[in-house]
Amino acid sequence: MNETNIVIESVVPKKTVINKARRREALSGYLFIVPNLLAMFVFVVIPILTSLVLSFTNWDLLNPPQFVGLENYTKKMMEDDQFWISLKHTAVFSLITIPVGITLSLFFALLLNQAIKGVNIYRAVVFLPVVISMISISMVWRWVFNTDVGILNYLLNFFGIDPIGWISDEKFALVSVAIVAIWKSIGFNMVILLAGLKNVPPHLYEAAKIDGAGTMTKLFKITIPLLTPSLFFVTIMSIIGSFQVFDVVYMITGGGPGDSTRVLYYWLWQNAFNFFQMGYASALAWVVFILLFIVTLLQMKFFGNKVNYELD
Known part of the structure; x- marks a missing residue:
């Protein structure tokens, strides 16, 4: 019985250490890709969504955009x-x-x-x-x-x-x-x-x-x-x-x-x-x-x- 307890106590901390190491590794990976994701969001995602919104407007770069619905497409x-x-x-x-x-x-x-x-x-x-x-x-x-x-x-x-x-x-x-x-x-x-x-x-x-x-x-x-x-x-x-x-x-x-x-x-x-x-x-x-x-x-x-x- 004592030997079993010793085995259990020796295994559980090792798993905990492994899980913590994996979490730290995953966190490090996410931190490394955050700048790239931010750049993609600013220079890719936002322009794409902006162009989609602008496609429903009439805008000459000088005056505020005017919503025209599907007129540009139809x-x-x-x-x-x-x-x-x-x-x-x-x-x-x-x-x-x-x-x-x-x-x-x-x-x-x-x-x-x-x-x-x-x-x-x-x-x-x-x-x-x-x-x-x-x-x-x-x-x-x-x-x-x-x-x-x-x-x-x-x-x-x-x-x-x-x-x-x-x-x-x-x-x-x-x-x-x-x-x-x-x-x-x-x-x-x-x-x-x-x-x-x-x-x-x-x-x-x-x-x-x-x-x-x-x-x-x-x-x-x-x-x-x-x-x-x-x-x-x-x-x-x-x-x-x-x-x-x-x-x-x-x-x-x-x-x-x-x-x-x-x-x-x-x-x-x-x-x-x-x-x-x-x-x-x-x-x-x-x-x-x-x-x-x-x-x-x-x-x-x-x-x-x-x-x-x-x-x-």
Whole structure:
């Protein structure tokens, strides 16, 4: 009996000490994340809630906001021709950049996943546009696209083709902007896909080789199915990025010529800082969010079940 009491008395204090240590550890963890949570609350949560409130008002930054209800979402937006034009341009831009960008990213990922000499240098070169400032990139590409002295038209002239107004002709301006966006995004997508390729078990390729499978068979029967998680993530991020495109349009074409490259985010920016219609601009921002939310949900519904983490 005495021995039992001694055991109980020796165990209980030890548990108490462990619980106190865990509480102190948890408290320390919470204290470390408090500054980050405060920053997120001040610079993310409050602006989001403020923009939601402003979307129901008419505010010109000078006079007090006037509550207008759903007018920004209904009458004003429905009657805004530029909204529909910018929505169409955004959709076209997305249809160009997403499939082409992902295809090229996959190509470079497969190419640079090989054991070739200097592969790390080649990977760095492909990834370099991701870390370069869009301002400096835009200056270079404006020269590349220049009708008179641009290198693209110089090459076309070398083959006897007349110069093209890459960013001065409405027929080519949006495509030119899409080319820059694709070029800048390839490196980021490639890194994600490279990480996915590293997770493909090598023994599957060895087994397929023994069975006599060729390169294309291994690609479509092993590599692509096991790469679907990475492809799914890259596709979602590409959709979000294509709907939020602004900087490349602002720096290279300024929404022109005419309104040929006016996309949703550029039209949003113009309403906010050119026309000082902050309420309508906030409504546009929430419409973009709703569109992205719907597109992402649809993608997860129809393609989420096709993501493979292992072969059947």
